[in-house]
Structure formats: C-alpha cells, structure tokens
Amino acid sequence: MNHNHAAASSDRSALNAMAASATLHCLTGCAIGEILGLMTGTALGWAAAPTIALSVSLAFFFGYLLSTLPLLQAGLGFFAALSVVFAADTLSIAVMELVDNAVMAAIPGAMDAGLVNPVFWLSMMLALAAAFVAAFPVNRYLLTRGKGHALTMAAGGDEHHGHVGTRDHDHDQGDAPTASDPAGHQHH
Amino acid sequence: MNTNTLAAALVGFLLGGLTVSIAAQLDDDTGDSPHGSPAPHALIQTLR
Numbered sequence: 001m002n003h004n005h006a007a008a009s010s011d012r013s014a015l016n017a018m019a020a021s022a023t024l025h026c027l028t029g030c031a032i033g034e035i036l037g038l039m040t041g042t043a044l045g046w047a048a049a050p051t052i053a054l055s056v057s058l059a060f061f062f063g064y065l066l067s068t069l070p071l072l073q074a075g076l077g078f079f080a081a082l083s084v085v086f087a088a089d090t091l092s093i094a095v096m097e098l099v100d101n102a103v104m105a106a107i108p109g110a111m112d113a114g115l116v117n118p119v120f121w122l123s124m125m126l127a128l129a130a131a132f133v134a135a136f137p138v139n140r141y142l143l144t145r146g147k148g149h150a151l152t153m154a155a156g157g158d159e160h161h162g163h164v165g166t167r168d169h170d171h172d173q174g175d176a177p178t179a180s181d182p183a184g185h186q187h188h
Numbered sequence: 189m190n191t192n193t194l195a196a197a198l199v200g201f202l203l204g205g206l207t208v209s210i211a212a213q214l215d216d217d218t219g220d221s222p223h224g225s226p227a228p229h230a231l232i233q234t235l236r
Binding site: 025028031128 | 192194195201202206209212213
C-alpha cells in the first residue's frame with residue numbers, strides 16, 4: 001500500500017518535472033522569437049498589431065526549430081520530424097503566445113516603451129513567466145495523454161529530458177510516457 | 189545546444205537589457221545640465 005502510494009507520488013513528481021522541462025524547452029524557442037519580434041517592432045516604432053504579428057510568427061518559427069533540430073540529429077527525415085513537431089508543440093506554443101502577448105498588451109505602455117525603457121524588459125519578463133505558468137498544465141495534460149512532448153521523445157528527440165526520473169541513461173525509442181506510466185518508466 | 193544553456197542565455201539577455209535600460213534612464217535623470225536649465229532629454233521631449 002505504502003509502496004503504491006510512494007510509486008504514485010514518484011510518478012507524479014516525474015510527470016511534473018517532465019512537464020516543466022517540456023514547457024521550458026517550448027518557452028525557450030518561443031522567447032527567442034518573441035523577444036526578437038518585440039525588439040524589432042519596438043525599435044522600428046511599429047504599432048502593437050504588426051509587432052505582435054511578427055513576434056508570434058517568429059515565436060512559432062523558433063519554437064518549431066528548437067524541437068526539430070534534435071529530431072533531425074536523431075536521424076529522422078525533415079518532413080517526418082516536422083510533422084511530429086507540429087503535432088507536439090502547436091498547442092503549447094499557441095497557449096504561450098496567447099498569454100504572452102495578452103500580458104504585454106495589458107500592461108500600460110509596455111508595447112510603446114522603447115528598448116531603453118525598463119518597462120519594456122520588466123513586462124517581457126512578466127509576460128514570459130505568465131506564459132510558462134499557463135503552458136505548464138497544458139504540457140502536463142498532453143504528456144499524460146501520450147501527446148505533446150511525449151511524441152517528440154518517442155521519436156528520439158529527448159535530449160533535454162535526460163535528467164528526469166529514471167530516464168538518465170534510458171534513451172530507448174518508443175517508451176514515451178502515457179497516462180498509466182507518466183514517466184515513461186520501463187517496468188521489468 | 190542544450191535547452192538549459194539557451195534558457196540561461198535568454199534570462200541573462202533579459203537581465204542585461206533591463207540593466208542597460210535602467211542605467212540609461214538613470215543617466216537621463218541625472219543629466220549634467222546646469223541648475224535651472226532643462227535636462228537634455230526634457231528639451232528634446234519639449235521640441236517634439
């Protein structure tokens with residue numbers, strides 16, 4: 001009984017760690033595009049709408065790019081890698097972009113603040129932190145369903161999850177986490 | 189490149205941007221204009 005409880009608790013924390021890692025991975029790609037887009041739009045004095053449009057486009061581009069590269073390195077074909085990444089990352093990136101840009105637009109003066117205005121940088125930090133908090137439960141849910149980054153990991157692009165749970169030296173393909181085995185453990 | 193390294197670089201970039209922007213604003217606030225005359229940035233803003 002205690003063993004089951006401990007195992008469930010361990011799986012839960014492994015799942016949370018994987019979800020956090022997947023969210024951070026997603027957020028890194030998003031943030032590169034988002035920061036680049038906002039900086040470009042702000043520096044060129046663009047209005048909020050085109051600045052946000054550029055940021056979202058770049059965020060999706062870099063988000064997908066960051067997930068595609070490990071799959072290509074793992075030997076997957078370009079289009080096969082792209083289809084896995086589209087299925088795995090689209091919802092997570094979309095939630096991040098929605099929250100990130102909503103927070104930026106909601107902070108008074110954040111979109112109009114120049115690059116030498118601390119309001120711009122503080123708003124961006126706050127927006128990215130809010131995006132992480134919003135996307136974490138989404139990635140957690142997707143992992144429990146064997147979707148999201150579970151697909152990327154199953155395809156072999158799991159280099160960024162190596163530290164989670166018992167997967168340190170466990171890079172076998174096809175052991176993506178599922179609802180019954182959220183950490184992707186191999187039970188023998 | 190490792191994701192954690194990239195994330196750390198991003199955090200560093202954001203903190204760097206914040207630091208530079210605060211320094212620029214402090215520099216503006218303590219501009220070396222003589223007493224009684226408007227600071228350079230105030231003059232530029234007035235002209236706009």
